[in-house]
Amino acid sequence: MKDVAVIRTGTANLASVLAGLRRAQCKPVLVDDPKKVTSADYVVLPGVGAFAAIMDQLRSRRLVDAIRERIVEARPTLTICLGLQVLGSRSEESPGTDGIGAFDAHVSRFGTTVRVPQLGWNCIHPASDCQFLTEGYGYFANSYRLTEIPEGWTGAKADYGGSFVAAIERGPILACQFHPELSGKWGASLIERWLGVKREAESC
Amino acid sequence: MLTARIIPCLDCRDGRVVKGINFQGLRDAGCPVELSLNYQDQGADELVLLDVSATPEGRGHQRETVRRVRKELSIPLTCGGGVRVADDAGRLLDAGADKVSVNTAAVVNAELINDLAIRYGSQCTVIAIDAIRHESGGWGVVVKSGRERTGRDVIQWSKEVVERGAGEILLTSWDRDGTRSGYELDLLGAVSQAVTVPVIASGGAANPEHLIDALKAGADAVLAASIFHDGEYTVKSLKAVLRDAGVEVRP
Structure with a gap:
């Protein structure tokens, strides 16, 4: 059974993330020590709440550099929801707070033509060169989003008052705006693919 | 495109699912874990578990129920009932809820919404609002299972809870609940x-048709209990009808 280091971010639905990983036949271990984040084979960065709040937590535990290094060095890492947004450089949600800066991207709020937060299942359309992401329905719970897939990454888009980034991937790194742990069988198979476990995917 | 959500609701007391009209004459409707997984398999988009026990022992049962459901459930779970302070919500989240629904306590102390x-x-x-129609027009907010009028106007209260930070409103028509006469569309x-x-x-x-009417009237999601518990419809059979009517639903 694979150990998966889950970074403790004070995230609200941590129990769901842990349960989702356990169902994928791995052993989640909570960590907040930068050395463990660096040395772990698999790392998950969950995130629910506000951009500045999670960045403050990551900074106070000296985890920012450890996470950025994993992304730069292409080591297996899965980030969820706000965990995707903080990989960017900044967010409209918390002006003046720097993100982890694994890529240059600005996170902005959904427009006024749709209900915010986006709560529910949206159809995800991956680019043809994605290795983890397949077409399917993901469960979203977000008010902010990226609008463009960062340079050097591939990924999937969805539509909510315009196109937005549903997930991005590069090598063994997968960053999802939706919650794979809450996205039914499709989400479970995505987690399993990221962990290197084979299973047939369901599509839209 | 975001799909319309179908949400079965399980009212739980002392670790069992119960059903009744306006919380009167509750009958046993089964095991919450079995029912939750059954609805998940049928294609439910989300589940709501409400604790209607109103006793400290009941609350303990509810957390244990949430833990057992969470272990198996891979769709979102909203829990409510008996949340008085932010720590109560924290305990439900720790047990495995993804969202917490608050009703009476938010009316008593609106600052709780900001805290959450x-x-x-x-x-x-999630702020749950129970509405009752005024004979003179408009709707008032009721609490304590509809027994107590608060003097608040539903529309004003809805705006206030959103300003305070609520991310979703669970809107129950107390006049329609348990009557099987359809959702109250004007209210929605x-x-x-x-x-x-x-x-x-x-x-x-x-x-x-009631579900389709509610979605057309402006609802983003539809919650129901007895039509699922009684086995009249499955989530799957409802979704087939909705899809034929042009409503986008998750397969």
């Missing part, structure tokens, strides 16, 4: 126009 939104995020903060239309967050329709569903 700051601590756990708006996407996690008025509240969904007044706020910018998603609105879940609740109270009165008996057939697929």
